[in-house]
Amino acid sequence: MANDGKDLQRLIRIIESARAARTGIKIESPKFFTDKVTGKQREHDVVLTITHDHHELVVALECRDRSRPVGVDAVEAFHTKCNDTGIHSGVIVSSKGFYKTARTKAQYYGIRCLTLDEVEGFNWFKPTDLNVLSCELVQARLFVAFDPYLDVQLSDLLVSTGETLTNEAINATACSVLDTNRKTLSRDLGKHEIHVDIVPGFSAVIDGVTRHTSRVVLTTEYENKITRAPFQFRDYRDHDKDGQITQFAVANVSIGNFKADFVASTNPDGTIEVSVVPTPKE
DSSP, X not given: OOOOSHHHHHHHHHHHHHHHTTXXXXXXXXXXXXXXXXXXXXXXXXXXXXXXSSOEEEEEEEEEOOSSOBOHHHHHHHHHHHHHHTOSEEEEEESSOBOHHHHHHHHHHTOEXXXXXXXXXXXXXXOSEEEEEEEEEEEEEEEXXXXXXXXXXXXXXXXXXXXXXXXXXXXXXXXXXXXXXXXXXXOXXXXXXXXXXXXXXXXXXXXXXXXXXXXXXXXXXXXXXXXXXXXXXXXXXXXXXXXXXXXXXXXXXXXXXXXXXXXXXXXXXXXXXXXXXXXXXX
16 A cells, blocks of 8 residues: 655654744645646645745645655656646655656756655764653542531532532643642652642532632642653755755654654754754644
8 A cells, every 4th residue: 555645744844844943934734725727725745935025935845655766757747736836846755766767857847856764873863762751630639628517519619700610620720730830849750749729719509608618728649751752763865966954863742732743953064953843733
């Protein structure tokens, strides 16, 4: 079965986003344009929008992850697609290289031919995994006291606005407590607890009478754990000029709702740059 190119497209989006962070180039992946001939929407894998003082340059990158080199037909199809969607400059990135005739055709059309090769590692980057220490909410418990004593359920409790207290609100408060106290929380691995008085408290209407809590304590249980994300190593090259664009190591990090890629890459001047590229929301 042919590879749909999504993995290659993701890697190109990541490395171009990391490179664009220092240039102000806008990266979108995927991006749709209207076909000038059919009026239908056409998709480009990765699009770079370079803004100068009074005009924009739109560059489209086509990601080809197949079992064989890119051929003439693919180059011609991409050239037509770029013309019909108003793209100023086209680039094809291939994981398997290009046939010589395809490179000749691409050069004639002004299309750049790039390759993204997988390698085992780099002498300038020794880590093989990224270790991320995360602090995650396990559960939140409330101690609620009334004076005099009342036996109430969660569904009886009201917040200051008169709305019923919910589990979602309790968990949100617990996450806020962890965030506020992050600098003082234990960094030891495993489960821990933190106790915080909640002020103002809550109320409950019992037999038609509104009663207010005398004390509310929120116990937030959290867990510190290490997540290991393996690095992928890639060599990004200009196939025509046989020139290296960059080398990069990338590790995907996913902790709760936080999803991003950690990227270490080389610059033309020999320096190494580290970037964090957020994963686009679907």
